[in-house]
Structure formats: C-alpha cells, structure tokens
Amino acid sequence: MREPNQDQQTVEKPILASIRGRGRGAVFVPTDFLEFGNRKAIDVALHRLVKKGVIRRLARGVYDFPKEHPVLGELMPTAEAIAKALAGRDHTSIQPAGAYAANTLGLSEQVPAKAIFLTDGPTRSVTVGPQTIQLRHTTPRNMAAAGRLSGLLIQAFRELGKEHITPERISQLKKKLPIEKRKAIVKDIKLAPAWMRPLFYELAEDA
Known part of the structure; x- marks a missing residue:
C-alpha cells in the first residue's frame, strides 16, 4: 500500500501535464481531474501547484494557468x-x-x-x-x-x-x-x- 505522499505526488504529475496541455489561459476546477485520483489527492496536488507558482487560485475551487504579458504580468481570464x-x-x-x-x-x-x-x-x-x-x-x-x-x-x-x-x-x-x-x-x-x-x-x- 502506497504512502499518502506518494499518492499525492503520483497524482500531481498527470494533473500538471493535463494543465499544460490545456494551454495558458485555461480555467479549471478540481473535478476536471477525477480520472487521476480521489478528490482529496487532487485538492492537495492543486494546492502544491499553487504554492509553486505554476497555477493560480482564482476563487474557492476555481483555478487557472495564467497567461503572461511581458509588461502587465499575469492576465486575468475572461x-x-x-x-x-x-x-x-x-x-x-x-x-x-x-x-x-x-x-x-x-x-x-x-x-x-x-x-x-x-x-x-x-x-x-x-x-x-x-x-x-x-x-x-x-x-x-x-x-x-x-x-x-x-x-x-x-x-x-x-x-x-x-x-x-x-x-x-x-x-x-x-x-x-x-x-x-x-x-x-x-x-x-x-x-x-x-x-x-x-x-x-x-x-x-x-x-
């Protein structure tokens, strides 16, 4: 039986790949990734990606992979x-x-x-x-x-x-x-x- 941390790290990798596949500007919610693991592991993985600065938390349960502007920085999604x-x-x-x-x-x-x-x-x-x-x-x-x-x-x-x-x-x-x-x-x-x-x-x- 895997340790919880191992499960979370295992879930994080395919979630990150899925996010990158969506491209900059994509907006998503935790349930978009249920194919990769249980809800708790998904929430932990998204939290880790926010802390790393890879994705942004827009509101409770709503995230995005922000577009970058050379002058304005991170842009807000539509x-x-x-x-x-x-x-x-x-x-x-x-x-x-x-x-x-x-x-x-x-x-x-x-x-x-x-x-x-x-x-x-x-x-x-x-x-x-x-x-x-x-x-x-x-x-x-x-x-x-x-x-x-x-x-x-x-x-x-x-x-x-x-x-x-x-x-x-x-x-x-x-x-x-x-x-x-x-x-x-x-x-x-x-x-x-x-x-x-x-x-x-x-x-x-x-x-």
Missing part, C-alpha cells in the same frame, strides 16, 4: 472562461446574458462589473478580482439557443431594448459577423420574441 469551467463542473449549459452579452457582440463598450450567464443548472456566483461572474438559473426556453449566435443576439437585444437596436447597430453586426453565422440564426427564429424576428431576417441578408 468571464466566459470562468463560467464555462463552473458549468463543466456541474455538467450544465450556459448562455451569456444582459450587459455582458451586449458587450460581447460589440453593441456596448461598457464592461459590466457583473457578468451574467443564464444556465439550466443551479444559481451561483463567484468573484474574481474586481469582477463577479453569476450563473443564473432560467427556463428551458431561454436556454434553447444556448451556445449559438441566435442565443447571444436574443439576450443582447433584450438587454438593449427595441428602441436601441438602430440601423447603425444592425449594420455594425453585419460587418462583424460572418454571413454563414448570420444566415444560421433564422433556424432559431421561433425562439426569438416577435419584435426581434424582423431584425433576425435583416441580419441574415447579404450586405
């Missing part, structure tokens, strides 16, 4: 990368919403202090540095287009409101988004509120 790590832990889906969705599409220059993601899993939030990432439980209908451009557009348009979806903003989206992706949103037209449907058809047209 809110979406953190949200995806939390969703992966819970085996759930996420959909950017609110001001974060509008900012993602370039429809708003404001970077929200709270990044909201709709989810079919439990509501939870985590604060990383100055930003709070919130996963907010919602209805199956709101998640029907999750992970697709149509879902992002629905949430961004809902945040901005009908009166603020101007011809200029539609033109801006047409320039930013590839025509193939714009045409695909028509498949989800029934998931969009009635007032958004003409906007979807307009976006799907060639410039």
